[in-house]
């Protein structure tokens with residue numbers, strides 16, 4: 001996805017006019033450029049190299065990174081939805097650096113999204129990169145499009161999950177994951 005800063009700037013200027021603002025007033029005159037730079041920054045944050053380590057090949061227990069804070073934008077209103085991602089996988093001969101799990105979250109969240117797709121994309125990407133025995137992803141989020149407008153339900157939490165491999169097939173593995181992230185009985 002290439003970022004076209006000029007298009008973003010034109011669109012934001014037009015948008016500001018559309019909501020009855022003067023895009024040339026002091027506080028707003030740099031806003032189109034700021035927003036274009038912000039998307040350029042999102043674009044940079046999405047890029048990374050997924051590196052594998054084989055030297056921990058004998059570790060075949062569950063790896064969990066929980067409470068990964070994330071921010072995304074709902075594709076319907078372009079308002080933020082944000083919360084926590086919990087990721088687990090059971091390696092099969094290779095592991096990745098823990099930060100790569102967080103970078104995976106950023107890679108898929110910094111774009112117009114829906115929570116379900118974000119959850120699945122993280123799980124599928126990790127399954128593909130690590131080829132592990134299984135992957136589990138749970139996301140808990142508040143959607144500002146439901147909090148500050150529309151149904152106006154601040155504080156709600158939407159929970160989504162994507163299970164792959166052994167997490168799907170084996171109830172005990174799934175329960176261990178839920179217990180370790182503190183979501184047993186979910």
Ligand SMILES: Nc1nc2c(ncn2[C@@H]2O[C@H](COP(=O)(O)OP(=O)(O)OP(=O)(O)O)[C@@H](O)[C@H]2O)c(=O)[nH]1
Nearest residue numbers: 074075076081113114115116143145146149150151
């Ligand atoms: N499934 C899903 N829905 C989402 C997500 N983010 C926002 N939505 C919903 O997307 C829907 C868009 O519905 P529309 O009826 O087209 O839009 P709207 O008229 O602005 O909807 P209201 O929010 O009910 O006023 C809303 O129900 C939102 O709550 C998401 O991540 N997943």
Ligand SMILES: [Zn+2]
Nearest residue numbers: 074076077145
């Ligand atoms: Zn929305």
